[in-house]
Amino acid sequence: MLVDDRRVNACLTLAVMHQxxxxxxxxxxxxxxxLHPLQQAFxxxxxxxxxxxxxxxxxxxxxxxxxxxxxxxxxIREWMSGNLCRCGAYTNIVSAIEQTAKEA
Ligand code: FES
Incomplete structure (x- = not known):
């Protein structure tokens, strides 16, 4: 999730911390x-x-x-590191981000 446009691991934070x-x-x-352009690209x-x-x-x-x-x-891979995909869809995720960034 994003908190004030910064990435935050939702599972490691409490909602009350972000009032x-x-x-x-x-x-x-x-x-x-x-859909958001990145959703469509996925x-x-x-x-x-x-x-x-x-x-x-x-x-x-x-x-x-x-x-x-x-x-x-x-x-993109470096800045997306830490987002684990047990299915191994990394190559296609990077392609989706790359396409969306080019079109933005
Ligand atoms: S864990 Fe990423 S698509 Fe399954």
Whole structure:
């Protein structure tokens, strides 16, 4: 999740610690029926398999793009490190982030 546009591990923080902050989660990423461009890119590039890691990957990917850490696939991998995918969809996740960053 994002707290004031910064990445935070949702499982390691308490909501009460962020009173008054702007909290963004996967539920707020789409605009009604319109998917966020990164959500669409995950679909386009098969950036998921079981979907367990997908909310975290998407929120971190959104931040990665906003932070400007998308100069190369290696840079994206570095700044997305720590987001584990037990299905091994990393290559396609990087492709989705790369595409979205280019179109932004
Ligand atoms: S898609 Fe299954 S853990 Fe990432």
């Amino acid at each position: 008054g902050a702007r909290v963004a989660t996967i539920e707020g990423l789409a605009r009604g029926e319109q 679909i386009d590039h098969d950036g998921l398999q079981c979907g367990y890691c997908t909310p975290g990957q998407l929120m971190s990917g959104v931040a990665c793009i906003a932070e400007g850490h998308t100069g190369s696939r290696e840079e």
